[in-house]
Amino acid sequence: MSSSSEQRLPEREESLWVLTVSPTVWAAHFMASYITAAVWCAKFADSTGSLWPARMAIAIYTVVAMVGICVNGWIGLRRARVDPDTVQKHQDTPLGRHRFLGFATLLLSILSGVATLFSAAVVVFMETCE
Numbered sequence: 001m002s003s004s005s006e007q008r009l010p011e012r013e014e015s016l017w018v019l020t021v022s023p024t025v026w027a028a029h030f031m032a033s034y035i036t037a038a039v040w041c042a043k044f045a046d047s048t049g050s051l052w053p054a055r056m057a058i059a060i061y062t063v064v065a066m067v068g069i070c071v072n073g074w075i076g077l078r079r080a081r082v083d084p085d086t087v088q089k090h091q092d093t094p095l096g097r098h099r100f101l102g103f104a105t106l107l108l109s110i111l112s113g114v115a116t117l118f119s120a121a122v123v124v125f126m127e128t129c130e
Contacts, residue, residue, distance in 0.1 A: 019105055021072045022112035029065035030119045033058045041129035048128050055123045062120040069113045076105025 040054035041047075079102025082095065 016101070018072065018075065019101065019108060022069045022105070022109040025065050025068045025072070026112040026115045026119075029061050029116050032061050033119060033123070036061070037123065037126075037129075045129050047130045051123060051126060051129060058120060058123050062116060065116050066113060069109050069116060073106050073109030073113070076102045076107075076109055078102065080106055 036057050037051065037054045040051065041049070044053075045051070080099050082099055082102070
């Protein structure tokens with residue numbers, strides 16, 4: 001790959017913020033889920049009250065979060081697959097760094113997706129506010 005095509009890599013205009021998107025989405029999902037359940041149980045239901053409305057809200061949060069995480073993971077996958085034949089392992093080149101950041105984004109997205117599903121699994125097993 002020539003140096004002129006390396007200068008056209010999208011990372012020239014991007015920052016490292018793409019790495020933080022999936023963990024941030026997971027953290028927002030986690031907080032929104034637990035705040036929703038806490039407020040529902042404290043204000044709207046008694047101790048044996050149903051969590052059904054809160055469970056539906058958390059299900060919606062989970063779907064939205066998973067879509068965001070999957071889109072960010074797809075972006076990372078596309079970055080990781082740029083010209084795989086021209087990159088030699090263990091060489092510090094702009095293309096190698098671009099691919100590494102894509103791979104790191106993909107792995108963080110997978111981890112954040114699993115964490116999101118685990119934090120949403122709580123309301124699958126909890127049926128009341130007790």
